[in-house]
Amino acid sequence: MSGMVEKRGIGTWLTHLSLIAGIAAICFPIYVAFVASTVTQPEIARPPMPLLPGSHFLENYGTALSQGINSPVWLMLMNSSIMALGIAIGKIAISILSAYAIVYFRFPFRMVFFWLIFLTLMLPVEVRIVPTYEVAAGFGMLNSYSGLILPLIASATATFLFRQFFLTVPDELIEAARVDGAGPIRFFIDILLPMSRTNIAALFVILFIYGWNQYLWPLLITTKPEMNTIVMGIKQMFPSGDDVAEWPVIMATALMAMLPPVAVVVFMQGLFVKGLVDTEK
Amino acid sequence: MQKRVVFNNRLLPYALLAPxxxxxxxxxxxxxxxxxxxSAFIPDPFGLKSQFVGFGNFEFLFSDPYYLASFQTTAVFSAAVTLLSMGAALWLAVMADRIIKGSGAYRTLLIWPYAVAPxxxxxxxxxxxxxxxxxxxxxxxxxxxxxNHVLNDGEAMGLVVVASAWRQISYNFLFFLAGLQAIPRSVIEAxxxxxxxFWKRFWTIVFPLLSPTTFFLLVVNIVYAFFETFGVIHTITGGGPQQATTILVYKVYADGFVGQDLGSSAAQSVVLLVVVGLLTVVQFRYVERKVHY
Known part of the structure; x- marks a missing residue:
């Protein structure tokens, strides 16, 4: 059997054991959160909390979804979905267009535009947070979906990814398209876009997770509870002062907040891994 | 690299770039x-007018013990997060790489925390x-x-480090596993x-061959610890106790939005811009070298 020669040394059982121990350690916080989301508030307020799930699953999740604490969770889930989809689709749309212009056309200042986009690679929103907030506030974008989405959709990473991909597309295709009399828009829609399907899908998975998990930006941009996204809204669920937090409802919300992106990673694993590897090149 | 064949169109490329x-x-x-x-001005307390101070905000920053302490906190925090998440991930990846059947299942069980928001x-x-x-x-x-991490500095730091490293293990695991699987079996079998x-093979052959992956992950993890852990700090400690977990990114937010010290916050943004620039340069030098391998 191939691969058996180097298997001497540590036994295979030890290998499996350390992997299982590692997974157990990594999953432990989720298990604790799940147990907490199925018990009552008094059970948590009198520590130690139970180690096995209780019988209040439906009650806690129902309370969270329909009422929440400041804002019902279904509303925050909807806001998060709109924000994540808006960021993912918006980034892909503006990036694929600009990459197409840079690769398939020659025009004055082409490289200037290229470098202008490239520079944004170095500017995470956390770094320029105060002035970016002022700009968004100046446009009246507070408490709006455009305020949540637009400032986050410019991305050099996606533009680069498409540029790299377009450069690998054989020149014969564009020659053939020209012989057939197809113009640049025809070529883009009929040939380039279908060829980019896998890249678009992989990028979509990564950008959806990125958008869903945004925290600081929605924290500043949304002041009304009905515009909260779920990831930032969870912080608002903690009481100020000495009141005891409603842990069962908060933990149910935390699990619902992580469910969509985790499902995307688990069920679209191939695309997720491709997206991660591509975006870090 | 450029295309030999391109479209000739005067206005279309600008329209495509415009959004x-x-x-x-x-x-x-x-x-x-x-x-x-x-960053070159100090606004008066009523926000009515600003006074030009040149590099005054920067001079003030770099003589401010709280800001210098925040630098130190960031260094300790980033080093701890990077070491912990990369060490744990490398260990798990080495184990998963030894398994021929079923490593796919382990991979699925290990990568999902990446999707959990900080x-x-x-x-x-x-x-x-x-x-x-x-x-x-x-x-x-x-x-x-x-x-009691609410009162104890060290415990607060330990908690934000573990919570930050926890979700980053997935990412490092994925890249370490790919790096390990790219090493030719024949070399290891020989x-x-x-x-x-096993351990001699690991330290003399596998680890050196893995160094491009390790270096790449080092930069990615430092960037993560610097800029993407705001959510962890804000939810767990709020920078406390007494600024013990106030990393630079948190301080920009705290001084700008909570403290309303806009001149200082802007100067801190500029300092961070320089830090990001340096990290990007390091990353690109690495990418260049990778091409020559």
Whole structure:
């Protein structure tokens, strides 16, 4: 059997054991959160909390979804979905267009535009947070979906990814398209876009997770509870002062907040891994 | 690299570029310019007019013990997060690489925490270690260790480090596993036939061959610890106790939005811009070298 020669040394059982121990350690916080989301508030307020799930699953999740604490969770889930989809689709749309212009056309200042986009690679929103907030506030974008989405959709990473991909597309295709009399828009829609399907899908998975998990930006941009996204809204669920937090409802919300992106990673694993590897090149 | 064949069209390329350039100009360059501009002024307490101070804000920053302490906190925090998440991930990847059947299942079980938002990760760990109701805090107390990260600097730092490293293990695991699987089996088998033990093979052959992956992950993890852990800090400690977990990114937010010290916050943004620039340069030098391998 191939691969058996180097298997001497540590036994295979030890290998499996350390992997299982590692997974157990990594999953432990989720298990604790799940147990907490199925018990009552008094059970948590009198520590130690139970180690096995209780019988209040439906009650806690129902309370969270329909009422929440400041804002019902279904509303925050909807806001998060709109924000994540808006960021993912918006980034892909503006990036694929600009990459197409840079690769398939020659025009004055082409490289200037290229470098202008490239520079944004170095500017995470956390770094320029105060002035970016002022700009968004100046446009009246507070408490709006455009305020949540637009400032986050410019991305050099996606533009680069498409540029790299377009450069690998054989020149014969564009020659053939020209012989057939197809113009640049025809070529883009009929040939380039279908060829980019896998890249678009992989990028979509990564950008959806990125958008869903945004925290600081929605924290500043949304002041009304009905515009909260779920990831930032969870912080608002903690009481100020000495009141005891409603842990069962908060933990149910935390699990619902992580469910969509985790499902995307688990069920679209191939695309997720491709997206991660591509975006870090 | 360039295309030999291109379209000739005068206006279309500008139209295609317009949306991205517009968004970039409005939400990147204008705010970045504002940060640089504001960093040279001190607004009066009523926000009516500003006084030009040149590099005054920077001089003040670099003589401010709180800011210098924040630099140190960031260094300790980033080093700890990077070491912990990369060490754990490397160990798990080496183990998963030894398994021929079933490594796919382990991979699925190990990569999902990447999808958990830093802020949610913060809430999960906060709950386990909450001094009043937390499960782990209670059992620590039961065996005689009095856990209270709300008051204890070291415990607060430990908690935000573990919560930040927790979700990053997935990412590092994925890249380490890919790096390990790219090492030719024949090289390792040859050493095995020569009688080298597993750990000897690991340190003399596998680890050196893995160094491009390790270096790449080092940069990515430092960037993560610097800029993407805001949610963890904000949910667990809020920078406390007494600024013990106030990393640079948190301080920009705290001084700008909570403290309303806009000149100082802008100057801090500029300092961070320089840090990001340096890290990007390091990353690109690495990419260049990779091409020559």
């Amino acid at each position: 991205q350039i517009l968004v970039t100009a409005v939400f990147f360059f204008w705010p970045a310019g504002q940060a640089i501009y504001q 802020a949610i990760a913060g809430v999960l760990w906060l709950f386990m270690f909450n001094p009043n109701v937390g499960l782990v805090a209670w059992y620590l107390n039961a065996i005689g260790y009095d856990w 050493a095995a036939i020569d009688g080298a033990s």
